[in-house]
Amino acid sequence: MRRSYPANVKLIRVPCTGRVDDVHLIKAFEQGIDGVYVAGCLEGECHFLRGNLRAKKRVGHVKRILIALGINPERLQMYNLSAAMGGRFVEIAQEMTERVRALGPSPVNTGQGREFVEEQGEEKKR
């Protein structure tokens, strides 16, 4: 296949996405990472039965927290694909890279997160 994915994507290997914890995700943002995505197996295909479903819930939880912290939750995503889907892996890496690039640098690095929090607050009022 020999397809390449964007060099800005850094892989962190875990035995199963069920190992991914809220703390891992939030620490990445604390350190100024612009975006994080969790790539789990297809739903229903988890070797440990529910690992990817657990990860999905944790990603959902951290997304809700991110809003309050001034970070656009779009910067965190969960994807599901199998080990045989190399082409899809590249697509996801590109899609996520484009998404994050469009959002710009993390507010952790720019200090511009409060505006996002205020926008969210106003949207809630509407």
Added chain:
Amino acid sequence: MIVAEAKPIEDIVAMIDRYDKIILAGCKACVAVCAAGGEKEVQFLASALKTARKTAGREIEIREVTLERQCDPEYVEQIRGFAGEYQAILSIACGVGVQYMAEHYKTIPALPGLNTSFMGGSLEQGVWSERCQGCGTCILHLTGGICPVTRCSKSLFNGPCGGSSKGKCEVSPEIECGWQLIIDRLKALGEFESRFAELFPIKDWSTSRDGGQRKITREDMKP
């Protein structure tokens, strides 16, 4: 255990807004078991608060500690050595822990990171339910092991009331009628006839909250 849940993160961010150097203190007892204030929650909250600060273009120093318990003086004293270097103590123990921090460190504000909810147990992972209100005079031996003070929304002693319908309480269709549970249980135990005919006398609530702050002194245990 004492069951608590995290305050909304935006409330905590606002609470610590004026401080730049705080201690975040967790507790390894009840609140660790109900996944609200243990070591892991300390890590997560510290990271979240630092992130919130950075997105606002500011920094905060957070010292993370998780004490064995925050309801015993000897453990609360463990932070004595460095507490003075910090502007506030954000405790994610139950309300007891926060107050112990306040009592022991008189010049440092103690802030609550949790809403302490009730005494209860877990029904399944991630679900907790109230079981005891600490009324000070247990009568579980008379009510089939089901507490009317907690499980009946009105804490009736001679229930059920007219709000009980098909085993549910009128307060919410999600709440079971405590007295229906008691009757079913007494029947299963074969104690219904003997127990249910008896009326409970008026309860003396002075052993409960009505008697003011409570205190237990065990002379045999004192030094």
